[in-house]
Amino acid sequence: MKRENHREDVIGRANVEDTQELLDYYDQLEEFDTGALWTVANKIEPWEPASTSIPTLWRFQDLREHVLRSIELVTPEKAGRRVVYLNNRGRQDVAAAVGWIYAGLQAMKPGELASAHRHSASAVRFIMEGSGAFTIVDGHKMTLGANDFVLTPNGTWHEHGVSEDGETCIWQDGLDIPLMNALEANFYEVHPDLNQAVGYPVNDMVSKWGQSGLRPTNEGWGKGYSPLFKYRWDVTYEALNDYAAVTDGSPFDGVMMEYVNPVTSGPVMQTMGASMQMLRPGEKTKAHRHTGSYLYHVAKGEGYSVINGRRFDWRKNDIFCVPSWAWHEHANKSASEDACLFCLNDLPVMRSLGIYREEAFGDNDGHQPVA
Amino acid sequence: MKRENHREDVIGRANVEDTQELLDYYDQLEEFDTGALWTVANKIEPWEPASTSIPTLWRFQDLREHVLRSIELVTPEKAGRRVVYLNNRGRQDVAAAVGWIYAGLQAMKPGELASAHRHSASAVRFIMEGSGAFTIVDGHKMTLGANDFVLTPNGTWHEHGVSEDGETCIWQDGLDIPLMNALEANFYEVHPDLNQAVGYPVNDMVSKWGQSGLRPTNEGWGKGYSPLFKYRWDVTYEALNDYAAVTDGSPFDGVMMEYVNPVTSGPVMQTMGASMQMLRPGEKTKAHRHTGSYLYHVAKGEGYSVINGRRFDWRKNDIFCVPSWAWHEHANKSASEDACLFCLNDLPVMRSLGIYREEAFGDNDGHQPVA
Amino acid sequence: MKRENHREDVIGRANVEDTQELLDYYDQLEEFDTGALWTVANKIEPWEPASTSIPTLWRFQDLREHVLRSIELVTPEKAGRRVVYLNNRGRQDVAAAVGWIYAGLQAMKPGELASAHRHSASAVRFIMEGSGAFTIVDGHKMTLGANDFVLTPNGTWHEHGVSEDGETCIWQDGLDIPLMNALEANFYEVHPDLNQAVGYPVNDMVSKWGQSGLRPTNEGWGKGYSPLFKYRWDVTYEALNDYAAVTDGSPFDGVMMEYVNPVTSGPVMQTMGASMQMLRPGEKTKAHRHTGSYLYHVAKGEGYSVINGRRFDWRKNDIFCVPSWAWHEHANKSASEDACLFCLNDLPVMRSLGIYREEAFGDNDGHQPVA
Amino acid sequence: MKRENHREDVIGRANVEDTQELLDYYDQLEEFDTGALWTVANKIEPWEPASTSIPTLWRFQDLREHVLRSIELVTPEKAGRRVVYLNNRGRQDVAAAVGWIYAGLQAMKPGELASAHRHSASAVRFIMEGSGAFTIVDGHKMTLGANDFVLTPNGTWHEHGVSEDGETCIWQDGLDIPLMNALEANFYEVHPDLNQAVGYPVNDMVSKWGQSGLRPTNEGWGKGYSPLFKYRWDVTYEALNDYAAVTDGSPFDGVMMEYVNPVTSGPVMQTMGASMQMLRPGEKTKAHRHTGSYLYHVAKGEGYSVINGRRFDWRKNDIFCVPSWAWHEHANKSASEDACLFCLNDLPVMRSLGIYREEAFGDNDGHQPVA
Incomplete structure (x- = not known):
């Protein structure tokens, strides 16, 4: 059996050559349900996340x-x-x-x-x-x-x-x-x-x-999820249009709103968040990446997204995913109609555990080269 | 000059008779900007609040x-x-x-x-x-x-x-x-x-x-008051009607909703709260009292309120007040139209400081005798 | 009876001269338990707080x-x-x-x-x-x-x-x-x-x-005040000395620590806060002022404080007050011993209601002229 | 290739027999990166957690x-x-x-x-x-x-x-x-x-x-982890002894305290918690189980733990683990000395995500039969 050994020739990283003495030592460690960290350190401490999920x-x-x-x-x-x-x-x-x-x-x-x-x-x-x-x-x-x-x-x-x-x-x-x-x-x-x-x-x-700016006086709610169990499309679409009229939008996401627990203004559940974003006619967003996994559902319109350099064309009811730390940008193909993407994600986990991180794609005016 | 002395013949309360020796002592204390607590204790520690405000x-x-x-x-x-x-x-x-x-x-x-x-x-x-x-x-x-x-x-x-x-x-x-x-x-x-x-x-x-169940993704808000600066009547009235269809309402307040800061679901400001309540056709609420001062503004309809045993008849745009710890109950005079009361109050102060308290009127099926 | 009228000749402030017509109008308003705001506006909206408390x-x-x-x-x-x-x-x-x-x-x-x-x-x-x-x-x-x-x-x-x-x-x-x-x-x-x-x-x-960095696993606490009902002097004095060794201190307050509710790290009670501050040997602080009322109790040492330009010399067990928005600075008279001031205040009220404000005394290197 | 199919003959669970038609269908689904839920539903929705970790x-x-x-x-x-x-x-x-x-x-x-x-x-x-x-x-x-x-x-x-x-x-x-x-x-x-x-x-x-009941007045802390980077054994051991004198302790954990972030009274970090528990001389706790993984480090004394029916004898500096949802109970072997267990765990994750759950072992007076 050949042992793992993930050497890197970088100061501050493990870089130990296998010797017979060490290989014997590793065998001894194994008897006690242990191992030598330096053989696996570089594997378990990557420089940045490399998701095993495939953009699909x-x-x-x-x-x-x-x-x-x-x-x-x-x-x-x-x-x-x-x-x-x-x-x-x-x-x-x-x-x-x-x-x-x-x-x-x-x-x-x-x-x-x-x-x-x-x-x-x-x-x-x-x-x-x-x-x-x-x-x-x-x-x-x-x-x-x-x-x-x-x-x-x-x-x-x-x-x-x-x-x-x-x-x-x-x-x-x-x-x-x-x-x-x-x-x-x-x-x-x-x-x-x-x-x-x-x-x-x-x-x-x-x-x-579900009332704007009002809550029932005689009702309490202390659970970890939203009491507003249902979120309506007509209300959402009107909200996006209202908001679009008063915002420039995000360079990465167009006009985007989060579905929230009305009691906390936080995510709808403790482990999953949801959002809806509108890409205005002709809008092409810039690329960014962040920790957390995203599953998009096309609620309206036609367009495409570029994910880690690969283009995916989508239309109503298609579903596609953006893995953690993958570059992504979106485009609405229509010059006259908006397109809307529903997104289900695990951002609440990232945020609760303090591990959300994001980064803009700096080169090429923010757009990835497409393979 | 006659000195204050608020004696009560109750165990655990101050009950010290004035004597010449004590009066002399009080004079001495006064020289040092001090006084004897037992002369004022019962005044400054009342059994319950007695508001100086007059129901008006x-x-x-x-x-x-x-x-x-x-x-x-x-x-x-x-x-x-x-x-x-x-x-x-x-x-x-x-x-x-x-x-x-x-x-x-x-x-x-x-x-x-x-x-x-x-x-x-x-x-x-x-x-x-x-x-x-x-x-x-x-x-x-x-x-x-x-x-x-x-x-x-x-x-x-x-x-x-x-x-x-x-x-x-x-x-x-x-x-x-x-x-x-x-x-x-x-x-x-x-x-x-x-x-x-x-x-x-x-x-x-x-x-x-002001969107139901949604917030803008790229906007933060950390101030002590609501970013929703305006609350619309049409939205509010529709919300009350929606809520009325699914609630029995409060025995004391009918169908009542709080205006809230959408980010916290708490009061609109740190020192003042606001609510709107609907009295359904013919509704007569039961009496209760609580700490905190209330100023009611009649937004719709006609009715009356009984405050500390006195009846006040009101109609659209009238304003009336309920002082802290005053008994109060409301009635809608119409058998066909609802009535709506806007209420401005200092409940947020009561709650922030931990001194909110309330009590139902127990006798007479919950209704005060009217003078 | 002469009516109140608090005129100020400043744009944006009330400045209405009494006329017979207006005085008659004021009489009419009074009949309905109302008044003309402009007669009292400048009184009830002062430029800044002027406490009625006297430094004592x-x-x-x-x-x-x-x-x-x-x-x-x-x-x-x-x-x-x-x-x-x-x-x-x-x-x-x-x-x-x-x-x-x-x-x-x-x-x-x-x-x-x-x-x-x-x-x-x-x-x-x-x-x-x-x-x-x-x-x-x-x-x-x-x-x-x-x-x-x-x-x-x-x-x-x-x-x-x-x-x-x-x-x-x-x-x-x-x-x-x-x-x-x-x-x-x-x-x-x-x-x-x-x-x-x-x-x-x-x-x-x-x-x-009362344990440093530890709380009992099987005990909950949800009340608005600290479960640590007692705060010991020996623990406090040792803490101040520890902290003094690693801080420069505040220019206004020397080495100062807040007594806290260990569950929230906030004030000990919702309406009153407490702190202990050490003035190091020879220390003279600079003047500042803030909203909120302070009652100081000399726990140790000798010194003086200057409050709104007046000097008060104090020693062990003396008590003195600093009214809201009064300038104040403290001095330890000893060149070898520290002095400690216990302070009881209503800062939690100021903070809960969003009305805490503070300001440094800018002139004269931060020291008030003493009358 | 044989396909997975995790049938259970229980109402409300998947129980679909493989047929040629279905197997063909499954092949078709696979072409589109999809599958039939009912073939894997019972596998991915177990009745209760079965940890892959082995008590060690x-x-x-x-x-x-x-x-x-x-x-x-x-x-x-x-x-x-x-x-x-x-x-x-x-x-x-x-x-x-x-x-x-x-x-x-x-x-x-x-x-x-x-x-x-x-x-x-x-x-x-x-x-x-x-x-x-x-x-x-x-x-x-x-x-x-x-x-x-x-x-x-x-x-x-x-x-x-x-x-x-x-x-x-x-x-x-x-x-x-x-x-x-x-x-x-x-x-x-x-x-x-x-x-x-x-x-x-x-x-x-x-x-x-690290001061009991006190925090520095002029220092803020808003990070997701404790500013008290170091927790001392002498302080901890004294705290446990203090607490032991005023508590009956937990039937499952003896005298147990959590290491906390002094600013929030919550866990020391967002993803890992730590505790120290004292087993008093002769103490044998009862068994319970909960979600979350625990790694125990023996800080003091000698004893044993029973984990899912298997006994592990431990002494100073030994380390052992309790997987999620595994029954466990602890015993101090000494009749005169206490034993202390340091525990590192992922409870903060369980709690932040709303998935902490616990259960007492009901039979046999709370003790597991040991294999």
């Missing part, structure tokens, strides 16, 4: 038929959920779309209702097509239309359904399942009654917590 | 003509501001409407613009009638309609005006001037240029910070 | 005999507490030593124990002389020596005593009674059993919460 | 000679650091001692000084033997004795040395390197001058921030 674009036109076919192939009862998940080639061991974020496209027919469960993983559902979708979270039922998204946070009972008078729905699920597994903190429970009762007026949390 | 109702129909007459009587240049202030009979020494809150009705003609100033006192302006009103706060201009209110927080440059094409406006000013004076922390400055330049798009802070 | 020094040598004489004159049962309180000539209406802070010197004989009570006012006790003093706060008993101080926060049951084998004690009480009254939030209760049981090991809160 | 004890008597031998085998210049790292058999791929925590034993001779560097990983050093050790963190030099520990937080320049007049030192390094790599946020830099200048008095941060 999933085209809705490729996936749609396969997602719908799952309806014929399996029942919800047997499959639990009929989901085609995004399996990044660099992250197949943890079933992640990017970094520690899982994502999948789920399909459901009118009249179907999944069984209720809860888990340590936090989730968002972003509606892609169909009508009549709804989600119940801890007894609060929310109705959902295209580009709406709903939270089913860590520890909440939840279930999804499509009403009898609706149309077959497809949505994107985004969860931090891989992170919960990595952190060895993932629990799972099936609801004892398989389904939960609706205990409140429909969409009540939106009426209570 | 100011009728708009009484005041309107006098307010408008100020336009003929004085110029803004000479008066600074043409304001008829509410002078609670128990608080005339500090010019307060109730407790440590100052309030006044200000009138301004189209085309007028007050000079800009700033002070330690925090203020709100609540528009009562007219059109074309605007306020500029640290370079941000906001346009204002009836029942809108605007913040001019502690330390911000601000000025009010009415546009040339508007109509004569009357609004209520509410400030914590008496509190700032009592705390010996009141500073005042006239703007060096007398008026400030508008440095941002009109109503930009509303577009940035 | 209380010499322990003057007061000691009078304090001890109270032991002969009144019993604790009748007097409640035998206290000679500091009665600032500018604040006699509210029985304050300075601003909204009450202070008094209390005497107690060995074997005496006051009855237990609680109130909205927050208090500190700073021991001046004697031995065997103790205080019980919500069942936690603390033993107290000279220059130790103990908290009896808002709402806690508390009582003071001196053990049978102790010596007559004198201590300074400092409370925010005047503030609680001003804010109309003062409640008072006598303990139903007149005295409370000790429910924990003596000084337990010090053992739990 | 590293005996100091086994390792000491090997650690010292590294001094002969490699130079600091070539090795960077002479460290024997703990290589958990279940975590060799990430070089972790347990979970995402790296640990190693480092040796250094008198007069040696490592080069300065900084990285995203946060570290603690816990001194095991020798004298004259010191660490410099961002220009602050700290001297270190046995059982002292020092922080070198995320992003700080740091270097370790042993003074000329010291003795060869061995210490434990604990870092979150594996977590930083997993989160793809690890950066590394060598100091441009290879060593940094000492810019402050020795141990200044201890003098400033």
Whole structure:
């Protein structure tokens, strides 16, 4: 067996040549479940992050038929959920779309209702097509239309359904399942009654917590996630337009807003954040990179992104990922229509742990050379 | 001279009879700027608060003509501001409407613009009638309609005006001037240029910070007051109606929402809070009391309030006060229309200092006997 | 009756001459419990704070005999507490030593124990002389020596005593009674059993919460005040010496440390803060001023302070006050010994409400001319 | 190739039989970097965490000679650091001692000084033997004795040395390197001058921030980690004894205190926490389990721990780990001496992300059967 040894000829880095004496020493260390740091130091302390995730674009036109076919192939009862998940080639061991974020496209027919469960993983559902979708979270039922998204946070009972008078729905699920597994903190429970009762007026949390500049006087909220379980597309799109009228926008992200917990103005959940950004007609942003993994969902329009020097063209309902510390920039191809990107990310983890870092691409007026 | 001596025949309270020896002792103490605590202990440590403010109702129909007459009587240049202030009979020494809150009705003609100033006192302006009103706060201009209110927080440059094409406006000013004076922390400055330049798009802070469940990604805010300087009546009234549909409301306050700083979900300013409450058709609330002074402004409808056993009938634009620890309950007189009460208060002070306390009126099914 | 009218001939300030028409108008306004703002605006909006408190020094040598004489004159049962309180000539209406802070010197004989009570006012006790003093706060008993101080926060049951084998004690009480009254939030209760049981090991809160860099794993604390009820002089003096060795100190305050709530690192109580500062041998600080009222207690040494241009010479156990926005600077008269000043203040109020402001004295190398 | 399929015959779980049609479907999905969730759902959503870390004890008597031998085998210049790292058999791929925590034993001779560097990983050093050790963190030099520990937080320049007049030192390094790599946020830099200048008095941060109940008035601290870079054993041991006198202790952990950031009372760093617990003579704790990985270092005494039913006997300077969600209980073997366990853990991550959970072992009076 050949031993690892990651030498670098740089002052302050490990640079120890293998000798027979050392190799014998390494064998002895191994007996006691130990090793010599200098053989692996340069490997485990890289100069900068090199993500194992591969920049990938999933085209809705490729996936749609396969997602719908799952309806014929399996029942919800047997499959639990009929989901085609995004399996990044660099992250197949943890079933992640990017970094520690899982994502999948789920399909459901009118009249179907999944069984209720809860888990340590936090989730968002972003509606892609169909009508009549709804989600119940801890007894609060929310109705959902295209580009709406709903939270089913860590520890909440939840279930999804499509009403009898609706149309077959497809949505994107985004969860931090891989992170919960990595952190060895993932629990799972099936609801004892398989389904939960609706205990409140429909969409009540939106009426209570979704008001501009106002909160209910006699309601408290101390949980780690937003009480505003549902975020509506019409409200979001109007907000982006309002904001666009009074801001120059970010050179890297155009007109961008964060979905927030209205009680803290922080992220919607402790482990996953979400944002929506508008690329104005013809807008081309400059490149930057930052720690944290990003999964983009095209909510509106057509354009392309350049990620680590490779161009990805996207349109409505396509999904693509930007791995941690990868250079990225976005462009709207239309000269007349705006384009909107929904983004699910693990920025709250980066920020809570004090490890968020970002950097602008300095050369070439901020644009990457495209391979 | 007769000395104070507030004896009470209760164990644990001061109960020392005056004797000649003690009176002589008191004289000696006085020479050294001292006194005997037991002569004043019961006075300065009351069993419960007894506010010096008198429950008072100011009728708009009484005041309107006098307010408008100020336009003929004085110029803004000479008066600074043409304001008829509410002078609670128990608080005339500090010019307060109730407790440590100052309030006044200000009138301004189209085309007028007050000079800009700033002070330690925090203020709100609540528009009562007219059109074309605007306020500029640290370079941000906001346009204002009836029942809108605007913040001019502690330390911000601000000025009010009415546009040339508007109509004569009357609004209520509410400030914590008496509190700032009592705390010996009141500073005042006239703007060096007398008026400030508008440095941002009109109503930009509303577009940035007034979005439901969203905040601008690239904007920070760390000040002690809300960046959402303006709160709109239409938005507020719609929010109350939304919330009313999903809540039973408070037994004491009906359907009530707090105006909040969107960044903290806390009060709009550090020294003054504001709320709007809806009394549904026919609603009669139960009585309670709490520390903190409240100034109510009738934003909509007709009704009455019972304050410490006395009934006050009110209608649109009337103003009335509830002193600290006074029992109070509200009633909407209409069986078909809702009534809305705007409330300006010093609850943030009570809460920051840890001295908020409340109590329900237990007898008589929660209703005070009316004198 | 002559009406108030505080005219100033400055642009942006009220400057309206009395006319008969206006005087009649003012009479009309008065009928409706209102007034014309411009008659009082300049009074209630001063250019800067002008405290009504008068800089005052209380010499322990003057007061000691009078304090001890109270032991002969009144019993604790009748007097409640035998206290000679500091009665600032500018604040006699509210029985304050300075601003909204009450202070008094209390005497107690060995074997005496006051009855237990609680109130909205927050208090500190700073021991001046004697031995065997103790205080019980919500069942936690603390033993107290000279220059130790103990908290009896808002709402806690508390009582003071001196053990049978102790010596007559004198201590300074400092409370925010005047503030609680001003804010109309003062409640008072006598303990139903007149005295409370000790429910924990003596000084337990010090053992739990007074450890450097450590907190008990299985103890929570969410109250608005410090769980470290007692602050010891020996610990404090050693800390000041440690800190002095590694800091240049403040030009205005020498080597100064804040007493803090170990859970928040903020002030010991929500309404009152405390600090101890060391003036090194020969040290003369520069003058500054700030909002907030300060009551100094000389814990060690001899020196003088210049307050608004007047010199006050002080020694051990003297007490003096610095009103809000008064210039002040301190000097240690000894060339070989340090001097220490304990300071009780309302800075937490200033900071919570966003109205703290400070300013250095610019002229004369930072020193005030002394009258 | 055989596909994964993790079927469970439980309602609410995936239970889809492989058919040729489905296997073909899975092949099609793979072409688009996707998969069928139901084939992996039960694997990625376990009922509860099953850590890949193996409970392991590293005996100091086994390792000491090997650690010292590294001094002969490699130079600091070539090795960077002479460290024997703990290589958990279940975590060799990430070089972790347990979970995402790296640990190693480092040796250094008198007069040696490592080069300065900084990285995203946060570290603690816990001194095991020798004298004259010191660490410099961002220009602050700290001297270190046995059982002292020092922080070198995320992003700080740091270097370790042993003074000329010291003795060869061995210490434990604990870092979150594996977590930083997993989160793809690890950066590394060598100091441009290879060593940094000492810019402050020795141990200044201890003098400033290590005082009981006091903080320096004129010093701010807003970083995500403790300014108290060094925690002393003598102070800690005295604190434990003080606390032991006034607490019953925890049934699971004996007398336990957390090392804290004095400014927040929270953990010493954002990604790693530390505690010290005392097992009183003869004390046997009950078993519990919780999410989060724990690495124990025996600071004093002899005893054993039962981890997932297996007994590990330990003595001074041994190190052992408790993986996430593993049952564990501790016992002090001595009837007369206390035993102390230092614990390094990732609890701050669990808490920041809202995924901390704990459970008591219910059966057998709280004690695990030992295999």
